[in-house]
Amino acid sequence: MKILKRLLRNLASGARKVAQKTDSLVTNALFAVGAFAIALVDEAFYLIRRFLRTSSSRLPRPLNVFFART
Numbered sequence: 001m002k003i004l005k006r007l008l009r010n011l012a013s014g015a016r017k018v019a020q021k022t023d024s025l026v027t028n029a030l031f032a033v034g035a036f037a038i039a040l041v042d043e044a045f046y047l048i049r050r051f052l053r054t055s056s057s058r059l060p061r062p063l064n065v066f067f068a069r070t
Contacts, residue, residue, distance in 0.1 A: 008038045 012034030 004041060008034060008041060012038060039050065 012037060014034075016031050016034075
């Protein structure tokens with residue numbers, strides 16, 4: 001999860017730097033997509049962690065251990 005979040009942040013950061021240098025619609029759209037992707041991943045992992053707290057016995061043990069660490 002941390003690697004995926006870092007990758008998405010780097011994507012958004014790179015798009016932001018390019019958007020600052022050029023006033024292009026495409027680069028601004030890339031920045032918006034990167035920011036949306038970060039928010040989507042954060043929300044998905046929050047919902048997964050909340051689900052696991054309420055029903056951790058439903059998932060196999062490796063998944064419980066993985067999501068408990070993140």
